Amino acid sequence: MRLSLPLLLALAACSSQPSENVVTAADDFDPPAAEATPAPAPKAIASATPAPLNPPAPGEPGGLDDDRTPVSEAPFTEDSAQGAANVVQTYYALLGEAKYGQAYRLWEPGAAGMDARAFAASFARYSEYHANVGAPGRIDAGAGQRYVTVPVQVYGRLKEGARPFNLRVSLTLHRTGDVDGATAEQRRWRIHSPDIKPRPGEATPSAQPTEHNRSTARYRCMDGSRLVAAFEPDGDRVTVSRGGKALATLRGERAASDTRYTAKGYELRGKGDAMTFTAPGLPPIACTVIVDRYRGG
Numbered sequence: 001m002r003l004s005l006p007l008l009l010a011l012a013a014c015s016s017q018p019s020e021n022v023v024t025a026a027d028d029f030d031p032p033a034a035e036a037t038p039a040p041a042p043k044a045i046a047s048a049t050p051a052p053l054n055p056p057a058p059g060e061p062g063g064l065d066d067d068r069t070p071v072s073e074a075p076f077t078e079d080s081a082q083g084a085a086n087v088v089q090t091y092y093a094l095l096g097e098a099k100y101g102q103a104y105r106l107w108e109p110g111a112a113g114m115d116a117r118a119f120a121a122s123f124a125r126y127s128e129y130h131a132n133v134g135a136p137g138r139i140d141a142g143a144g145q146r147y148v149t150v151p152v153q154v155y156g157r158l159k160e161g162a163r164p165f166n167l168r169v170s171l172t173l174h175r176t177g178d179v180d181g182a183t184a185e186q187r188r189w190r191i192h193s194p195d196i197k198p199r200p201g202e203a204t205p206s207a208q209p210t211e212h213n214r215s216t217a218r219y220r221c222m223d224g225s226r227l228v229a230a231f232e233p234d235g236d237r238v239t240v241s242r243g244g245k246a247l248a249t250l251r252g253e254r255a256a257s258d259t260r261y262t263a264k265g266y267e268l269r270g271k272g273d274a275m276t277f278t279a280p281g282l283p284p285i286a287c288t289v290i291v292d293r294y295r296g297g
Helices: 005-016 081-096 100-104 116-121
Strands: 126-133 140-142 145-158 164-176 190-196 216-221 226-231 237-242 245-253 259-263 266-271 274-278 285-290
Touching: 081 100, 081 126, 081 145, 081 164, 081 190, 100 116, 216 274, 237 266, 245 266
Parallel strands: none
Antiparallel strands: 126 145, 140 145, 145 164, 164 190, 216 226, 216 285, 226 237, 237 245, 245 259, 259 266, 266 274, 274 285
C-alpha cells in the first residue's frame, strides 16, 4: 500500500508530539534556575465565611425574658401549656431543617394565609434559620376552646449579604377542649396566629419569619379604631392597614430607645406593647398591641 506524501507528513507530525496525558522524561526535571519564571506572590483570599451568629441572650434587648423560674422535670401532657411549647419547638426545628411541608401542617387549616408551596418558597431568602423558645403562658380557656401564647426569639442569616437578623415573636396556639364531638386532631395544639412585638436593640437588619406569619401586630387605639402593622421580612418596612385597607408603607429609621417608621407624613413609633400612630395633618393616636386569638376560630 502506498501512502501519499501529505499523509506521511501528517503521521510524522502526530508521532512527534507527546500526548498531553503522557508524562515524558523532561517532565521529571526542573528548568535551570536562570530560565525559571518567578511565581507570582500569592494573593490574599478574603474569607467568605461569615462570623458566627451571636443572638442576644435572655434578659438582653431582643432576647427572651430572663425567666429564672425552675423548670419542672415532671413529664408533660400533650394538652398542657408545655405541650403547646413543644409544638412550637418542633415547628422551628422543622424550619431549620428545611422540612417546610411538615412545619406547614402544624398550622391550623387556613391560618398560615397561604398554601404549602408558597409557605416553603417564603423561606428561600434565608441561609440560616434558628429559634429559642421561651416558657409558655397560662392557658386561656373558654367556650370549650383553649389558647396559649408562646414567646420565641427567631434569629439567623439572610442569603443576601449574609446579614444576620434577630426578632421577638409570640405564637398563639389553639386547640379544642375535651368536648363531645371534637376529633383527635382538633384536640391537638396547632398554631393559630403570630404576633410580632417590636423591641429596641434588635440586631440590624432585623427580619421576620417570612410572610407565612407576616409579622403582624394588631393594635387597639384610643380613638376606637384598630390598626394592623405588617412588618416586612427585612425589618426595614411596615405596612399599616385599617379595616383591611392599606394606609401607607413606612420605612424604618434609627431611634435611641424605640422603633420608628416614617413615610410622607405618617409615623409609627413603638416601644414594647405600646405604639403611637400619626397620619398626615392629624395628632398622634396612642395604641396598644392586642392578641387576636379568636380570628377565624
